[in-house]
Amino acid sequence: QQQVKQSPQSLIVQKGGISIINCAYENTAFDYFPWYQQFPGKGPALLIAIRPDVSEKKEGRFTISFNKSAKQFSLHIMDSQPGDSATYFCAAVNYGGATNKLIFGTGTLLAVQP
Amino acid sequence: DAGITQSPRHKVTETGTPVTLRCHQTENHRYMYWYRQDPGHGLRLIHYSYGVKDTDKGEVSDGYSVSRSKTEDFLLTLESATSSQTSVYFCAISVTGEVHEQFFGPGTRLTVL
Secondary structure, eight states, X not given: OOOEEEEOSEEEEETTSOEEEEEEEOOTXXXXXXXXXXXXXXXXXXXXXXXXXXXXXXXXXXXXXXXXXXXXXXXXXXXXXXXXXXXXXXXXXXXXXXXXXXXXXXXXXXXXXX | OTTEEEEOSEEEEOTTOOEEEEEEESSOOSEEEEEEEETTTEEEEEEEXXXXXXXXEOTTOTTEEEEXXXXXXXXXXXXXXXXXXXXXXXXXXXXXXXXXXXXXXXOEEEEEO
């Protein structure tokens, strides 16, 4: 119930292409879905977040698409650049639940080739 | 970087020895978290704190204890380190009080031989 499943584990994209990372969840009580970006040797950093009452949120080249009925959400990186090469984590939190903690996916290592 | 520092940044220790990792913040935020990061597991919450002397367990708390005697410091202790505790440990704070908005420290790489 508390898991967030993330795929793929790794992804190679050519410069200028679209990177797509998918996550799925079971707990319908989750009510916030952030994405974190982590560069080698650094801590994760919040990239973008979405609430389940919104189907899409865009910030620059980064877009979250949310499908509540399918219990899935995805991160799209448009015009991918070598500087986007990093590990990406999806996450979920249930603010009304007993845990009230961030549950992370297992991460996707993105490599954007020049 | 939200004023978070972690010390030490790297540590090698032997099985059975006690280890304490320190997380220090400069801005008096209430919520602080300890995570461990392992390949294939992502980030898993060990313990968290919602104020001085107020702490609670996360999903992988066995073998770990924490203390928070001052707002700015959150200590993670491995009472008797084991090789399974070899990991990268991250401290995080919630600046806004919103759980989904966390700022992470630079991490501590711990190796238990």
